[in-house]
Amino acid sequence: MKKLLCLILSLIILAGCGAKVDEEALNKLSEGLEKRWEYTEQLSDEISIEDLENAVQIELDGLEKYEADDFKDTSLYVLYDDYRRGLDFIKTLMMGESINSPTFQESWHEHMEKRAKTLYDLNANYDLNIADEYKDTFEDVLSGAKYLVEAEKVEEGLSDIKALSDIEIAVDEKSVSITFRTESALSADSFVASKTGYPDKAIEILNTVKDYDYENIVISTTNQDTIAVSSYFTRDSLDKIDFDKWKELDSLDAYKFYSMADAYHIRMGIWESLDGETQRMIGDMNKETSNPFWKEYGFTH
Known part of the structure; x- marks a missing residue:
């Protein structure tokens, strides 16, 4: 009976100590940003709504949809999920829009400002590991916050x-x-x-x-x-x-x-x-x- 109780306790402890995704999520955020910038660097000065959609989708493709329990740090989960949801939301708003639409321009500006603030909070609390070649680009993004x-x-x-x-x-x-x-x-x-x-x-x-x-x-x-x-x-x-x-x-x-x-x-x-x-x-x-x-x-x- 005592061995059985010890086994049950061990299983509970192991279940509670499962691998968390905190570091993985931060890496995915950094990698998604770098892939987005690699894409936008190749664009011409005349950017279309399709270009913006692609840039947002490139980031979204690399961001897993985690649950709060997947994280050791719930504050990191909140910031990560808020960032992913923000990208998903602006992608929806872009559907059928014109890049010159005043309504879209206002929504895009608001999105970029909130995105920059979330990245600012993430970097201030967890230090996103951005490659040296994109450091200046990252600072430009953060300045928007x-x-x-x-x-x-x-x-x-x-x-x-x-x-x-x-x-x-x-x-x-x-x-x-x-x-x-x-x-x-x-x-x-x-x-x-x-x-x-x-x-x-x-x-x-x-x-x-x-x-x-x-x-x-x-x-x-x-x-x-x-x-x-x-x-x-x-x-x-x-x-x-x-x-x-x-x-x-x-x-x-x-x-x-x-x-x-x-x-x-x-x-x-x-x-x-x-x-x-x-x-x-x-x-x-x-x-x-x-x-x-x-x-x-x-x-x-």
Whole structure:
């Protein structure tokens, strides 16, 4: 009986210690990239949608469809599977598309940026073994993730701020847009007149962002996927904010936040719910600027 138990335990241990595919998966990723670049190097300057399809398929052909249990490191599985699924998804989107289609161009750009970010994370955590002849090409690909990498760093910096949910961050050169969701955006007291609402959250965000090297900052809060209140600050305006003094403001003085902003927008439904005195103190529903980053991220289009 004791021998039988030992045999069963041995079989369980051996089953649990089966070979894992972590190193194999990393090698397949590296080899797939190199084969893709070997193919794209031979293409002419005029690339067709078929050329892109072939490039994606070359990578996919070398990537096995593993299960999570095949990996020792589940984090590696998540990144590997996310990368493979991304290739599969863009391949589907390319079907019947024209390379000059604005819709496809937007999807392709988004795919390439996300692909670069996944490769950046893989390389940062597991060090992909890319051949020397493709090192420069690989660095060029990784550079496409720089804005997503910066956005991730900003999000980590904002993680200590309470009551921020569903944060979305967009980075472009020296500009950053930070959007957070709120359930009660139509409450005038909470999001225009009260320091405990949008103005105070925006100040907390600005107090964090001031330590980053951004020249343009847009902060928005959304309700039902529509921007409720947004504000725009330049670096000069941000540097002039006395954050300690803000803490001393009475909650009903939060309207002063809008006087510090270079531009702001308050959704019509919120604006109309304000009493006349508050509207007078804020000045207007909109305070405008021609800055293109503000135009892009300060409004719901």
